[in-house]
Amino acid sequence: MSSIQTMHAHPGAAPHGQALPASLVLLLATGAGLSVASLYYAQPMLGVLGADIGASARAVGFIPTLTQLGYALGILLLAPLGDRFDRRRIVLIKAAALCAALLVAGAAPSIGVLLAASLAIGLAATMAQDIVPAAATLAPEASRGKTVGTVMTGLLLGILLSRVVSGFVAEHFGWRAMFIAAAASIALIGAAAWRGLPRFRPTTHLAYGALLGSLGTLWSRHGTLRRAALAQALLAVGFSAFWSTLAVMLHGEPFHLGSAAAGAFGLAGAAGALAAPLAGRLADRRGP
Structure with missing residues (x-):
């Protein structure tokens, strides 16, 4: 079904030729940002987390590894379901699963439980990969690039500022508090999506x-x-290799810096996220 038909089918979506309501765009951008942020909260906290839970640097290194592995598997195995089922329902199910996984991470008594929770967080955080296509489907063609660019700004800010927030929270309130706060944020987004996100008709009936x-x-x-x-694979490798090792290196010799300092490095990259709407507008005018 075309995106124009979808817009007419869903209350809350924009009529043909009109931009989406600002409240809906804000919901989509915030949902994308908070869900993908769940992948990165742990990274600035690795040094503090490892010392507190009694795990080696090697074992702690598997936390971001399994999170990213879960994310990749979720994109491969779960994202295609958005074509087969109501994308709103998928977002709500993933929000509930992500909230539960974050709570388990926050209460983890051992590195083994934390590693299992990290894999689950990666799988469920793919709700961001359902939100971005939802924005593209709901937006009218004339402003699709701008709308998707705005949602991508939320997603990128979630990636980058998650480290700043988690580093600060971990240093002042503990790493477990960060996972619990993250679970609360996802619960709020799930409630907002239940109220504000329209239903989507499947675009295929393939098994x-x-x-x-x-x-x-x-x-x-x-x-x-x-x-x-x-x-994208090469960008992700470079991006993850840097961020997954930075916090551990800053925590030890010769720097002896805390999680807040490691997270503050995210501010340097946040400016790049602000370019996403500009790129979207350029795509509207000149093509992708």
């Missing part, structure tokens, strides 16, 4: 296996898609 099989067809057919995926 789950056929949906996954279609990914291979897309990969083999579209060279542009392969190049984009490779570029």
Whole structure:
């Protein structure tokens, strides 16, 4: 079903030719930012967390590794469900799962439980990958790039500022408090999505296996898609390698800096997120 048909089918979506309501765009941007932030809260806290829970640096290093692995598996195995089922329902289910996983992480008595919770956090945080397509589906074609750019700004700010927030909270209130606060934020977003997000009609009736099989067809057919995926993979490797080691290095010799200092490095990258709406407007005018 086309995005225009979808907009007419859903109360709260913009009529043809009109921009989405600002409240809905804000909900989508905030939801994307807070859900993806869950992937990165742990990174500035790794040094403090490891010392508190009695885990080695090697074991603690598996926390961001399993979180990112869960995220990758979630994108591969769960994101295609947005074509098969009501995307609103998927967002609500993932919000509940993410809230539960964050609470388990905050109460984890051992590194083993924390590692399992980290994998679950990664899987459930893919609700961000349902929110961005929802924005693209709901927005009218004339302002789609701007709308998606605004939602992507929320997502990128969530990635970058999550470290600043978690570093501060961990240093002053403890790392467990950060996971509990994150769970509360996701619960609020879930409640807001239940009230404010319209329903989506499925765009396909393919079985789950056929949906996954279609990914291979897309990969083999579209060279542009392969190049984009490779570029994103290389960016993610560099990005994660830096952030996953920074906090541990700053915590030890010769720096002896706390989690707040590690998180403050996120401020340097936050400016880049503000360019996303500009890129979206440029895409509206000149094409992606």
